[in-house]
Amino acid sequence: MRIEFEFSGGYGGLFAAKPLGYRADTEGLPEELRDRLLKLIRESGILELEPAPQAGGPGPQRDVFTYSLNLGEGAEAKAFAFDDASAPPAVRPLLNALRELAMAERLRR
Amino acid sequence: MTFHRCNCHYIPPHVLGNMAKKGEPAVRQAARSSAQHAKFSRGRRSERAVKISEVLSGFVAGATAPAPGTGAREVYDCEHEWRLRVRLARGEGDSETGDTDVDTVYGFAETVRGYFAELGRNSIDDAGMNIVLNVHVGVNYMNAFWDGDEMAFGDGDGQIFTSFAQSLDVTAHELAHGVTQFTANLDYYSQSGALNEHFSDVFGTAITQKELNQTVDEADWLIGNEIMGPTLYGEALRSMKAPGTAYDNPLLGKDPQPAHMKDYYNGPNDNRGVHINSGIMNRAFYLAATDQIGTQDAAKIWYHALQNLWPTADFNDAVEIIVESARTLVGDGVVPEGTTQTVRLAFKDVGLPT
């Protein structure tokens, strides 16, 4: 499965001018990481969510991380936009894992 | 699995915020509890009810049941779950728990509450709203935020960031977002959003300097340096003295904050630069504080202004209201003669008003 993820913000305004991304095809990942990500995706229930629910105006939350996440490819792809306060609790472990992967990848370079 | 989506009876939270601010006490209470229900971040109402009844019936040892509206502190241990208010760990007046994050943030909340009390404010909403702080939120979560009613603190990963609950700067910054919500209620977008961030940094710094009994020369004027882990040790997240110099490393890149209007960020990211352009206002505050006024008198002026600003206020509006506040406080004998001119000069030095 194709994963395209970006995040920025938080208390630190991290990557405020240019969100930090993580892109991967689960098929091309090491087995352990692939299984972990697929499990997180499954447990998050994200694929059963309606894509990018429209919020009813800006929320009162301050200093949350904001995320964009695309899963799948072509006509099958689903696009989501979340922040720490509005993301369904079940999705938060997935967002956290992707955020850590994005930062670990940046550190390696 | 289904998700609770409170689109039913949805009123945008900023509208509720205004209702809570302007309305009678009953309206304020209703607006506030309605705003709570409009969010995902806590357990469902039924779960919450169970938890509170458990507390009341003594199932949670050592924790005092929260009394609404007494400005009481309520520290919740989220036990690394990705939701808030998992377990009340320490209520107002309770003894130490032995958990350093619970106990530290409990102490910080007293410091911040006391600071605003000296400014004449009764808790976050000036009506004795309880101060709710959630620690150990999520797993390795490297952030702290204000959710519209309460604060959340992650433990950090221990490498890049340490626990956000261990910083008075962070606690004061987040609580000040609440104060802003119940005063100017600045929109979190573009210049009004950068003002929102700026006021939180002002109180974060002013409260830290006061607690450490620092002069303007002793203060580091850095934001976020206390929560840097080994990977980023020695860096900070923002510098009020020299915006744009807080960090420069392979992980975070370079601090994007401008220190002057000529370098204003005009891009679409970060809600049009709320954490970026706040650097310009932060630098003006630093200049005012260090040019004779002192941080604490400057903070009094800024707090006066915050109560007279409005949601869509921009930088020019803020300059006008802050200078006006300086004049008022000079007239009242709260700050010395000459303060107004110092404040005006500080803004001129960052290119304001435009």
Ligand SMILES: [Zn+2]
């Ligand atoms: Zn903030």
